[in-house]
Amino acid sequence: MSPPVLLICDDSSLARKQLLRALPLDWQVTVEQVDGGSAALERIRQGGVDLMLLDLTMPEMDGYQVLACLREEAHDCQVIVVSADIQEQAVRRVLSLGAKAFIRKPADPLQLLRTLADLGLLNALRQIGERGQGESIGFRDAFREVVNVAMGRAAALLAHVLGVFIQLPVPNVNILEVGELHMALADAACRDRLTAVCQGYIGGGIAGEALLIFHDSDIRDMARLMGSGDSYQDMEMLLDLSSLLISACLSGIAEQIDLVFSQGHPQVLGQHASIAELINVNRSRWRKTLAVELSYSIEGHDIHFDLLLLFTEDSVELLSRKIAYLVN
Template identity: 45%
Template sequence: MYSVLICDDSLVARKQVAKCLPQDWEVAIHFAKDGQEAVGALKEGKGQLLLLDLNMPVMDGYQTLQAIQSEGLNTKVVVISGDVQPEAHDRVKALGAVAFIRKPVSAAELHDVLTSNNLLEAEPESEIDTTPLDPDIRDCYQEITNIAMGRAGDHLARTLNVFVHLPIPNVNLIEVTELHMLLSDIETHERVSAVCQGFVGPGVQGEALCILSDSSLGDVAKILNISGDVDDQKQLELLMDAASILIGTCLSGIAEQLDVSFAQGQPVVLGQHRNISDIINTGKLKWRRTLAIEISYGLEGYNVVCELILLFTEASMEVMNYKLAHLLEDF
């Protein structure tokens, strides 16, 4: 499988770039938070394509390009940076970058750059037997999720008195075993806490995961005016409150648009202060493939990122696709 390495010191920027990759492009995505990590990953064979930021600690983008040249590492480099000085363009081109994109990157611009530099042609046949989503159906899933997460974001904003950043939802049909890849942009050293809640409706069932990184908990406490130490019990209450708002409101919005109703099970704490791989192993799912809808909520002015992932069984898609197809006929 073709591999893409995204290098940026900002978690938000890494996620934004990843979401801008063509959704029908079967690639393995890897992440690095500075040039030193990127060079190490390239030496391990990760990153036939490197999407590289310039301004980073430890080893910046220019130093990374120099290291790639001096060590003869085999990769194509597209620089994505907020530094739009003409001199920056000239320097990265001289150091071997094939293209330069100004931040924030858009999916259309990235696709054009990948196409014009023949970088999409290197894609091999997928090794996994999956049925890609019809583009129109995918658009429908994204749009109904946009509406549902907007309602959830509004509820969260009014409850916490903050501005909530709403991203474009990421919709994929994946093997359950690929859940780790879906969440691979969460740092391997980052500890997280997570809640899982099952839901079921006529012909539709699935699981909702709400994941909050430990690094976010301090700012969440500030938002809620919680002073002093935030012990595990208070952290658990914060997580359960956020999960209740996001999962309940999002599912309600999706159900209303699909003209179904969901019954929600009791929320279950998958773990606190755990590695993301441990969290996913704890929540073993009983089906092989899943429709995964990933939503990342960020709070302006705070270091808070909350992941909401809705997982629908493959059998559920027959019912949902049928309803979405009828929605398309109305347009």
């Protein structure tokens, strides 16, 4: 009898490698990997896939869409969702779409082992170990997965506070010159008026600034959602939101790479300013930066906002060393 076929579907090579490491070492299984939802569906339609470990936040076709297609086409492949999106609504949604279980990223080997046993895919608890070295993983891809995990934890906290569902983006990670950063922010602003909250951070020689950017048209809607009626000041809302979201995201990154970030006080940067004015305020400090862009939206509300994490050029080498411990 041939061993069962396990399909790992995740757009991050680091996430796929972490899942390979988490699998029971002596589990006789044939492992295949794909980097997106469309490829996963194509492979399952060919037949012979017994189990899929599925990410949710992926470009083009996300995990929710994959689950919906599997249910519509009545495939018998079992699915365990392994995702950084740990919002309570996310868990409920994937289970309602037919997933057998949900595991938060990065997957804990014991939790994965117990989940496999509960589903009848293992007869007993087995030895855990690493299954080969897998593919080579670059810094940007690895750091993007670290940010993805941190972003999911931050969104879960915000969703709980607001009682909403946060639609999570795929993080965008780039090394940018100041001119490129200007263009990236201009694209995020879409030529609208905006307000940003800036908060500096430093830890273990790694430093940078976080920018939470709101279109002015979204500020009052968010203030009403956070809610104290007419007496709730827009700036108070922005400072509260930035403190919650930035702190949670930075804490999620720091926990994974064994750091502690100290954060400065959040400051309103260029209230109702144009994108050019925002750039000019900090042009001297943003000559070159590792830029992480997260574009959030709130389901059921016309509210969108961007979180930018801007790490200094000197931080990149130190971050690379930290990330290397996750990759190797």
